[in-house]
């Protein structure tokens with residue numbers, strides 16, 4: 001820990017307000033470990049690898065990975081494909097978005113995962129199609145991206161994001177994404193090996209998007225937005241301060257039932273000695289993402305997570321530039337860089353090697369590689 005602290009200080013970006021610390025890429029640049037872009041927050045232990053069989057420190061099935069050890073299993077990761085057959089555009093803040101190219105990033109990810117690695121599964125951290133997709137093309141666009149994912153030689157686990165819900169209501173979306181669902185919710189868990197549990201949260205459980213009009217969850221979300229966000233445009237954070245800026249319509253919350261379910265799953269995982277990776281489209285730690293991207297009740301979710309010692313890492317999407325932090329309980333938070341923001345020919349996908357004591361993300365191109373050592 002003291003090593004990490006000294007690295008933090010040398011980066012001149014040290015933030016304890018958010019109950020976590022963040023290490024900027026200045027360190028990466030200083031150590032010459034790869035190409036980063038402004039605003040990215042990366043692990044000082046990160047290296048810029050490629051997700052291929054000949055990359056140093058990555059592993060293929062049957063070969064060794066980091067520290068000469070063989071991973072328990074590996075999985076593919078990608079986020080925010082946000083495909084649409086429309087011309088390139090920009091985010092509200094002016095960041096370029098390459099709507100037609102993003103599906104090519106996905107195709108290269110699948111091809112890489114299939115050719116170079118024997119992966120146990122792949123995970124899509126949400127936003128399969130963009131909200132600017134013409135509504136009469138929403139269904140076919142989501143189907144088209146799902147078909148690309150189906151070319152992966154293994155199971156694909158999808159998360160829902162706000163852009164998925166701009167395109168299709170839950171009742172249509174969840175079956176297409178083959179999300180195991182109870183009463184329209186999109187949270188579930190699975191165990192790829194006896195040692196591990198992957199928990200997928202539904203960050204749009206309480207949300208003003210995706211549920212039918214007048215649904216109790218829509219009403220609860222609208223009430224919260226009314227209370228917390230004074231702007232007429234509930235996607236605008238203008239005039240809102242600090243962490244309050246997360247109360248935007250494009251975010252959402254984990255509801256009471258889901259929180260109780262999470263508690264039960266973590267209790268069960270602890271009983272069985274399993275390590276847990278929590279996945280949610282919306283980031284759960286202010287140290288890893290911009291305030292405007294956070295889950296509304298990230299603090300309540302983290303309170304549940306911190307009751308146990310089993311959660312080792314949380315993976316998220318939504319905040320396209322990506323990020324990494326380690327919170328004060330030693331839980332890693334890795335926000336995955338968006339496929340949508342890759343200019344022609346560039347990529348953002350990765351493979352995660354899973355060990356007893358760490359996760360090792362080998363990112364391709366715009367996705368930074370990150371070693372996530374467990375703290376206890």
Ligand SMILES: Nc1ccn([C@@H]2O[C@H](COP(=O)(O)O)[C@@H](O)[C@H]2O)c(=O)n1
Pocket residue numbers: 090091092093233235236237250292
């Ligand atoms: N700082 C911001 C960010 C966003 N908005 C509003 O949200 C909409 C979606 O944002 P994108 O970044 O996905 O384009 C955008 O159209 C704005 O209405 C904002 O007001 N301030």
Ligand SMILES: O=P(O)(O)OC[C@H](O)CO
Pocket residue numbers: 080091127162163250290292293318319320
């Ligand atoms: O993917 P979007 O369009 O909802 O954008 C999300 C914001 O970038 C969050 O910071």
